[in-house]
Amino acid sequence: MSDAEAPSFRRAVVALNGGPSDERIVRLLAQNARLTKAELIAVHVVEIDWTLPLDSDLASRSEEIQRVLDAAEAVAEAYKITLEPVLLQARDVGAAIVDEAVERGADLLVVGLPYRKRFGGEFAIGRTIPYVLKHAPCEVWVVREPIPAEIPHVATAGIGGKEQR
Numbered sequence: 781m782s783d784a785e786a787p788s789f790r791r792a793v794v795a796l797n798g799g800p801s802d803e804r805i806v807r808l809l810a811q812n813a814r815l816t817k818a819e820l821i822a823v824h825v826v827e828i829d830w831t832l833p834l835d836s837d838l839a840s841r842s843e844e845i846q847r848v849l850d851a852a853e854a855v856a857e858a859y860k861i862t863l864e865p866v867l868l869q870a871r872d873v874g875a876a877i878v879d880e881a882v883e884r885g886a887d888l889l890v891v892g893l894p895y896r897k898r899f900g901g902e903f904a905i906g907r908t909i910p911y912v913l914k915h916a917p918c919e920v921w922v923v924r925e926p927i928p929a930e931i932p933h934v935a936t937a938g939i940g941g942k943e944q945r
Contacts, residue, residue, distance in 0.1 A: 825873045
């Protein structure tokens with residue numbers, strides 16, 4: 781894509797979920813942000829159960845959280861882009877992401893969508909992305925992970941030594 785065709789944004793909030801889509805999203809945004817010197821804010825939300833106080837101690841999960849934020853910073857650094865890591869605790873991930881985009885005056889909000897299937901084979905989008913799409917005051921990009929490679933069907937020997945599929 782040429783510079784003229786590159787998407788333009790000045791401040792993007794990137795929602796990190798700790799999954800494989802994080803690196804893909806940060807890389808995509810860093811490539812585009814480099815062209816326009818845009819600001820990137822990486823947000824990782826830890827959802828706090830309603831049975832716990834909202835200011836619960838995250839010490840037991842701090843290594844995992846730090847890994848998510850450090851990985852995003854490392855990708856941005858490779859592109860010589862500054863990325864501000866933000867850790868939030870909230871009851872609802874979608875609402876926290878949208879609130880952060882509003883507070884930051886973001887003109888782009890990016891979320892990753894893991895490729896998941898529910899029991900029964902239906903593709904599952906979850907509840908965070910529909911909330912973000914409905915409530916975000918800015919442009920939203922949803923970056924879906926590729927469909928995982930299917931495990932090839934293995935023929936098995938049946939009665940009488942013939943293959944069955």
